[in-house]
Amino acid sequence: MTQRRTLRGQVAIAGIGESVYYKHGKSPDAQFKLLLTAILNAAEDAGIDPREIDGIASYADDGNPPDRVAAALGMKQLRFSNLVWGGGGGGGSGAVGNAAAAIYAGFADCVVVYRGLAQGQGARFGSAAHYPQAVAGEAATWIPYGMMSPAQIFAMRTTRLMHEHGIERSTMRSVAMAAYHHAQNNPRAVMHGRPLDEEKYDSSRWITEPFRLFDCCLENDGAAALILVAADRAKDLKQKPVYLLGAAQGAEYRSGAGGHNNPDYATSSFKTVGPNLFEMAQLGPEDVDVVQSYENFTGAVVMSLVEHGFCSYEEANEFITFENLIAPSGKLPLNTSGGNLAECYMHGLELNIEAVRQIRGTSPNPVANAEVAFVNSGPMVTPATNMIVGSEATL
């Protein structure tokens, strides 16, 4: 008989680290220096000599290659390096899953997951000024029509979500307001001291209908890192271990079909990946204490919450409210550090770090007795990924 193969509880996140988070173009440090700072901070947080790191996992075509990182840190040896496919933020949780799989399989003993991204030093995601003069292939069927930025590439899924399921603008506004609310308690957040209210959201300019300014993620300079080790080793380290209970990646049938021909259009790509995650974690959405859901755009958060079973389409307008989304009192505290909208657009890896903080009890907006934290990365891209972490009590 085949034994069930699972990563559940085998690996723990032992360290988390970040650079200072900056508005795009405001970092005094080069992107690679930001990245090294984040990794060193994560190693110190874990109580691990960074030279003992022997594996590297990243995503999103990260521009800080493992050979340079391993050399710069003086890693004694590099035993594993891995990148999740895809240029969007879909791979953050998947990179954590890959790091854990490498440890469990014996490829490496101590793997760092990182993302270093200074949009002020490279191309801004929201600008197409650097695009080539001619484009070919699938992209040639939409770029010449002025569909170029991520907001434009994903806006029509949200239009369709609103059309098919009656999702209201106030529901998307609640997602934005919860993120900004949480950022006000987070001194690291780029939008700390910049609160958002209904009037400010409603009067903000259109980026592309149906997205207003505050429906869209930030563009930032920074870096973030997590360090993973085997569960038994984590117990002897500095921090309370946060165990990986599940991780999944992928998308549903023909999700990546070209020219917006994915058969199921108004989806965040989690209709199969969500159930796969909960199956590995042996948990359901009702067991989750706190949610970190990647906001490239607010409409995608609504899709992600529904596709992971936190509510139905029919319930979404009544359930996804500001009151329900804020810590500590809400039924489903969401993006409790401020997330991509208001803490920092660290391509979603700041959400994975915040999930760890919630289990440790060190979040700027702690959820009381949080034992299970959920993260989904990069909705609407393929592959999309997610993960669930938990305290020792969940093992």
Place this chain on the structure above:
Amino acid sequence: MSPPTKNSNAPVLPEGLPRPMPLPDGLDAPYWEAARRHELFVQRCSACRGWQWTAEWICHRCHSFDLEFEAVPGPAKIFSWQRPWHPVHPALAEACPYVIVLVEFPKADGIRMVGNLVDPPEGEIPIGAVVEPVFEDHEEADPAFTLTQWRIADST
């Protein structure tokens, strides 16, 4: 597809955006060549007769490599839309807002195409409205190319 199509007078968006070019491997050349003739051709599988877009070397249904390009049957209907207000490219500085539509072909296995809506109404764009193609020639480009835009049909 019918009804017959008409030339647009002015392009929806200014010159200066990235222009399309056929793939060097020839996969989608019949689509771009047909657009120059003001015809809308997409892939159809010779084995299972299914329609497919965008172009690929294999039929995703039956795995036949024998795909031809044929004129896609109408009607075309607006499936989704957006209205960009923020210019993301220097060429769009004076062009916002404009409307992008995702058009669906219910009689061609629901394939979809992205284009701009010519003479869009203000406010909400009617999802489900029947649209007709408007072939937008860019003769001054080198090489010249033709984009397929959309106009809400009079009968809608």
